[in-house]
Amino acid sequence: MSGNGTTAGDDPLQTAVWRLRSRACWADAAALLQPVTAQAALQRAALLVERCLYTEQGWEEAEDALRTAEALAHSDNERGAAACERGQLAYAATLHSVRDRADEARAALGRAAALIPPGVAGRALLDFRRGLLAENLARSPQAARAAYRRAHAGATAHADPLLLSFTWRHLAGLALREGELAEARHGFAESLRIREELGYLVGTAPALASLADTETEPEATRLREEARRLFRLLGGVPTWLAAHLSPTPPATDAATA
Secondary structure (H helix, E strand, C coil), X not given: XXXXXXXXXXXXXXXXXXXXXXXXXXXHXXXXXXXXXXXXXXXXXXXXXXXXXXXXXXXXXXXXXHHHHHHHCCCHHHHHHHHHHHHHHHHHHHHCCCCCCHHHHHHHHHHHHHHCCCCCHHHHHHHHHHHHHHHHCCCCHHHHHHHHHHHHHHHHHCXXXXXXXXXXXXXXXXXXXXXXXXHHHHHHHHHHHHHHHHCCHHHHHHHHHHHHCCCCCCHHHHHHHHHHHHHHHCCCCCCCHHHHCCCCCCCCCCCCC
C-alpha cells in the first residue's frame, strides 16, 4: 500500500508497477516483478493480495505468491511484512465471505507486530490493517480509531501519502457513523485530494462516493455520478462499490478501500 513509483525520480520498473496497480491491473503489475529477492517477492504478493480485496478473485495466485515471499523472508522486517500480508489476505477472505479466516488474520497481524518495531515505515501499514480488523471483524470502532490514528501518524512521519489517503478515509468513515458530518467531510475530501494527486484511479471512485454521502444536492449527485463513471471505466472494481452506487446507497460502504 505504499506509493512506490509516484514521483519523478523513481525507478522505471516501480513507475510501471505503480501505473498498472493504480489502474486495477494488479496481475500485469505483478508480472513485471521477478520474485528472486525477498523485497520483490513481498511486493508481488502485496499486489496480488490487494487484487483479492478489490476484485474478490485471484485467491490461489495470492496464496502462492505469499508462500514464496514467506520462504524468501529472512530478516525480522521481511518476516513481519510477510505476516502482515498473510493477515491482510485472511482478512479479505473473511470480509468477502470466501472463508472465515478471522483467527488467522488476528494471529498473523499479531506475529507481524512482534517482528516490526514501532517507528519503522512498515509499522504504519500494520497499524492500519489492525484497525480494519477492529472495525470490520471485531466491530470495535474505538479500537479501530486508535489504530487508524497510529497509522496516520506513522504515514505522516514516513511521508506515505497513499496510506494517508486510507487513514483519512477510514477515520472519516468512523466520524460519519457517529454523526460528525463536518469531520467526515474533511477526511473524505483529504482522501480524495491525495488520490487524485497520486493518480490512484482505482481508489478515486470509492473516495468520490464517500464524499458524496456528506454533501447536499446537487453536489452529492455530481460526485456519485463521477464515481459511477470511474467504476464502469475500471470494469466494476472495486466490486463492493456496486452496492454503494445503487440508486439508494447504504449509509456506509464495505470499508475496504
